[in-house]
Amino acid sequence: MTVSERASRTGGRTLRLSTKVLPEEARGHNRALVLQTLHGSGRQSRADLARTTGLTRVTISDLVSELMTDGLVVELGYRESSGRGKPAILLEIDRGAFQIIGLDLSEYSVFRGAVLDLGGQLLSRSEVLLSGSVGAEATAKVFALIETLIGLSTAPILGIGVGSPGVVDGDGTVLGASNLDWDHVELRKMLSERFLLPVIVVNDANAAVLAEHSFGDADGDMMLVKVGHGVGAGLLLGGLQFFGRHFSAGEIGHVVVGADGQRCSCGKSGCLETWLAAPRLEAALGAATTSAAREAILREAGVRLGTALAPIVAVLDLAEIVLSGPTEYLAGALADAAVETIGRLTMDPLHDTVSHTPGSHDAVLRRGPAVRMSALADDIVLRGAAAMVLSEQLGFS
Amino acid sequence: MTVSERASRTGGRTLRLSTKVLPEEARGHNRALVLQTLHGSGRQSRADLARTTGLTRVTISDLVSELMTDGLVVELGYRESSGRGKPAILLEIDRGAFQIIGLDLSEYSVFRGAVLDLGGQLLSRSEVLLSGSVGAEATAKVFALIETLIGLSTAPILGIGVGSPGVVDGDGTVLGASNLDWDHVELRKMLSERFLLPVIVVNDANAAVLAEHSFGDADGDMMLVKVGHGVGAGLLLGGLQFFGRHFSAGEIGHVVVGADGQRCSCGKSGCLETWLAAPRLEAALGAATTSAAREAILREAGVRLGTALAPIVAVLDLAEIVLSGPTEYLAGALADAAVETIGRLTMDPLHDTVSHTPGSHDAVLRRGPAVRMSALADDIVLRGAAAMVLSEQLGFS
DNA sequence: ACTATTTGTTTGTACGGTTTACTAAAGGGA
DNA sequence: TCCCTTTAGTAAACCGTACAAACAAATAGT
Numbered sequence: 001m002t003v004s005e006r007a008s009r010t011g012g013r014t015l016r017l018s019t020k021v022l023p024e025e026a027r028g029h030n031r032a033l034v035l036q037t038l039h040g041s042g043r044q045s046r047a048d049l050a051r052t053t054g055l056t057r058v059t060i061s062d063l064v065s066e067l068m069t070d071g072l073v074v075e076l077g078y079r080e081s082s083g084r085g086k087p088a089i090l091l092e093i094d095r096g097a098f099q100i101i102g103l104d105l106s107e108y109s110v111f112r113g114a115v116l117d118l119g120g121q122l123l124s125r126s127e128v129l130l131s132g133s134v135g136a137e138a139t140a141k142v143f144a145l146i147e148t149l150i151g152l153s154t155a156p157i158l159g160i161g162v163g164s165p166g167v168v169d170g171d172g173t174v175l176g177a178s179n180l181d182w183d184h185v186e187l188r189k190m191l192s193e194r195f196l197l198p199v200i201v202v203n204d205a206n207a208a209v210l211a212e213h214s215f216g217d218a219d220g221d222m223m224l225v226k227v228g229h230g231v232g233a234g235l236l237l238g239g240l241q242f243f244g245r246h247f248s249a250g251e252i253g254h255v256v257v258g259a260d261g262q263r264c265s266c267g268k269s270g271c272l273e274t275w276l277a278a279p280r281l282e283a284a285l286g287a288a289t290t291s292a293a294r295e296a297i298l299r300e301a302g303v304r305l306g307t308a309l310a311p312i313v314a315v316l317d318l319a320e321i322v323l324s325g326p327t328e329y330l331a332g333a334l335a336d337a338a339v340e341t342i343g344r345l346t347m348d349p350l351h352d353t354v355s356h357t358p359g360s361h362d363a364v365l366r367r368g369p370a371v372r373m374s375a376l377a378d379d380i381v382l383r384g385a386a387a388m389v390l391s392e393q394l395g396f397s
Numbered sequence: 398m399t400v401s402e403r404a405s406r407t408g409g410r411t412l413r414l415s416t417k418v419l420p421e422e423a424r425g426h427n428r429a430l431v432l433q434t435l436h437g438s439g440r441q442s443r444a445d446l447a448r449t450t451g452l453t454r455v456t457i458s459d460l461v462s463e464l465m466t467d468g469l470v471v472e473l474g475y476r477e478s479s480g481r482g483k484p485a486i487l488l489e490i491d492r493g494a495f496q497i498i499g500l501d502l503s504e505y506s507v508f509r510g511a512v513l514d515l516g517g518q519l520l521s522r523s524e525v526l527l528s529g530s531v532g533a534e535a536t537a538k539v540f541a542l543i544e545t546l547i548g549l550s551t552a553p554i555l556g557i558g559v560g561s562p563g564v565v566d567g568d569g570t571v572l573g574a575s576n577l578d579w580d581h582v583e584l585r586k587m588l589s590e591r592f593l594l595p596v597i598v599v600n601d602a603n604a605a606v607l608a609e610h611s612f613g614d615a616d617g618d619m620m621l622v623k624v625g626h627g628v629g630a631g632l633l634l635g636g637l638q639f640f641g642r643h644f645s646a647g648e649i650g651h652v653v654v655g656a657d658g659q660r661c662s663c664g665k666s667g668c669l670e671t672w673l674a675a676p677r678l679e680a681a682l683g684a685a686t687t688s689a690a691r692e693a694i695l696r697e698a699g700v701r702l703g704t705a706l707a708p709i710v711a712v713l714d715l716a717e718i719v720l721s722g723p724t725e726y727l728a729g730a731l732a733d734a735a736v737e738t739i740g741r742l743t744m745d746p747l748h749d750t751v752s753h754t755p756g757s758h759d760a761v762l763r764r765g766p767a768v769r770m771s772a773l774a775d776d777i778v779l780r781g782a783a784a785m786v787l788s789e790q791l792g793f794s
Numbered sequence: 795a796c797t798a799t800t801t802g803t804t805t806g807t808a809c810g811g812t813t814t815a816c817t818a819a820a821g822g823g824a
Numbered sequence: 825t826c827c828c829t830t831t832a833g834t835a836a837a838c839c840g841t842a843c844a845a846a847c848a849a850a851t852a853g854t
Contacts, residue, residue, distance in 0.1 A: 081820065
């Protein structure tokens with residue numbers, strides 16, 4: 001075999017090698033592939049799985065029997081005979097086999113949590129009022145909330161997912177969450193030692209973007225802008241979450257937009273948060289008397305958002321921006337102004353309205369990105385945190 | 398084995414599963430790992446490789462013997478005895494075993510090419526004047542240049558790497574390169590059919606960022622801004638090149654910066670290119686009479702660059718921005734102004750000068766990104782294209 | 795000279811996936 | 825009705841990959 005023949009076999013992706021790959025891990029990969037296929041394409045037979053994955057029927061049978069003994073996959077009985085040949089036995093993921101604890105710590109006055117099944121559906125929920133707790137007192141409320149949720153669960157728990165405000169590193173340590181007064185809190189370590197379960201802690205916007213990808217109908221390149229007490233974003237690039245070198249990717253709240261902004265708590269003036277954060281919008285809209293004035297405020301916020309996003313959209317080739325937060329502010333004039341602004345600052349005006357080269361590779365003449373509200377409601381962070389657990393423990397979401 | 402035990406074994410990275418993994422491919426991965434280790438850490442013994450990769454000495458011996466029959470690795474003889482025990486046999490990548498053809502089609506008036514060894518060193522070079530050729534005539538000049546370079550090569554050729562202007566898709570088709578009048582030119586297909594060699598075609602800025610990563614001393618998160626007749630960028634995120642959904646990631650040349658810019662060829666006004674492209678800077682500087690006026694022009698360009706980059710730096714958590722292009726314009730006042738602008742628009746002024754939490758995870762209080770000139774000279778695209786071939790064919794660069 | 799240490803190889807084993815061959819169950823056609 | 829074809833799922837034999845145990849070779853220290 002020549003060198004080039006061998007390389008062409010490997011698929012030639014540009015990847016970063018870091019660790020050895022043992023056959024054992026390859027099997028784990030294939031097992032996850034089966035689960036992912038079963039999750040994405042619904043109920044199907046072993047032979048179907050073999051066809052879609054490229055593995056042989058023999059191997060699929062082996063993997064499926066392993067997944068069945070784990071309780072993750074169940075047989076549903078014979079398929080309605082659709083042709084000649086032996087009828088197929090349909091398989092499905094048993095979404096009740098395990099349950100997941102999801103937490104959202106990003107709201108200002110309450111910690112919310114839920115028990116979810118493997119399909120990401122909420123089974124039961126609980127919450128605890130923050131009442132100004134910070135530091136260890138807030139941590140204790142997290143423990144108590146999980147305790148309650150474990151009591152509400154009705155199946156073995158696959159893991160605990162937490163969406164936290166602030167910057168969270170790869171070890172699940174909250175490096176800084178100012179409103180909770182957390183600084184280098186080793187949340188993942190503390191929780192996994194206490195509950196003896198797999199625990200994942202990520203930033204709330206990063207959890208949200210995964211939820212939108214898993215449960216909404218979004219593709220693999222997306223930016224989710226989460227507006228609440230602050231402004232943050234989560235990135236999905238090429239189907240992978242992107243956290244950044246210092247785990248602070250998506251921290252766009254303190255980018256200055258324009259020279260004429262209000263004072264920000266960080267010390268600068270005109271940060272995106274001063275234009276867009278919910279308390280700021282609320283205050284500005286409260287002072288407005290006419291509906292035209294309200295509209296102008298929202299349009300102005302949208303223009304500022306679009307101004308900050310335009311270079312990002314261009315450099316990341318984004319087709320989709322999702323907004324999450326108070327719909328009454330974000331949808332409508334604000335989103336419209338953002339779309340217009342991004343288009344004005346990035347699109348080619350000569351080609352914007354024509355489309356003489358239809359096809360999937362129409363890169364040069366593409367339109368500006370869609371800006372839309374999240375398809376998920378207030379539970380986006382909860383569900384994203386659960387999806388993180390699914391993704392890490394079972395390899396799909 | 399429980400589900401969670403199994404998952405923890407897999408390392409739990411958030412990955413996108415797409416294809417099955419066979420033992421054969423796992424071995425290809427490990428073979429590339431050996432090459433990468435040997436490349437990164439210099440000459441070492443089989444036992445050294447076993448220790449650093451985590452594979453056993455037996456497996457390493459097997460992989461190495463395979464690489465030696467391919468001619469990629471050679472024994473250098475015994476190591477100077479450094480202690481007790483049987484002396485080790487040092488191994489090294491034979492950088493002369495194969496050669497690579499690298500092409501840079503991004504300059505305005507000339508196609509440049511070179512023959513490189515596996516270490517990325519230029520062995521010989523050739524170029525062909527464009528003389529206004531476009532379309533098929535330009536393509537013919539590419540063919541002729543490669544023909545010449547193959548004649549200059551003195552070892553089997555591993556592959557051909559091409560850095561092209563414009564948008565290039567994943568199949569190596571140039572979707573649009575206006576100055577060459579190329580529209581959907583299937584360059585990779587044409588070249589590989591003609592020369593029967595592996596061929597890789599990528600955008601010039603994407604090639605450049607890989608060169609900077611491979612041959613400069615840059616880490617895995619970087620943006621390279623390439624200033625020439627236009628302005629483009631290449632992205633390296635988490636150690637992986639990022640091309641974007643429509644293969645137009647990094648296309649920042651036509652982002653509008655400010656409301657007071659000159660007319661751009663695209664129809665808008667104030668595009669980044671109008672501030673920064675080499676012909677524009679040249680014209681502006683030519684009209685300046687005093688050195689203070691020249692400095693002001695360069696500072697203004699740097700401010701505009703920084704304004705466009707600030708949101709990008711924040712959202713991608715970038716620590717490093719590399720400039721490539723005419724040093725006499727880019728280095729100095731322009732780069733300084735860009736750094737200052739980015740800092741002014743993104744950094745926390747209260748914490749910018751203090752650093753009370755030293756450590757690798759110091760995310761909240763980090764400084765603004767470094768903006769520096771490329772460590773590589775004019776051959777950056779050539780060498781990046783060659784690095785693409787190395788990376789795809791051998792799994793290292 | 796003897797021992798401990800390190801390198802690299804030989805030999806046998808466990809595991810993963812495939813190929814080949816088989817059984818079971820259905821439809822179609824003479 | 826009988827036979828053939830088709831499809832689903834399984835069993836056995838085989839090949840490739842990596843490991844563990846054992847070994848030979850070479851060297852330093854005592």
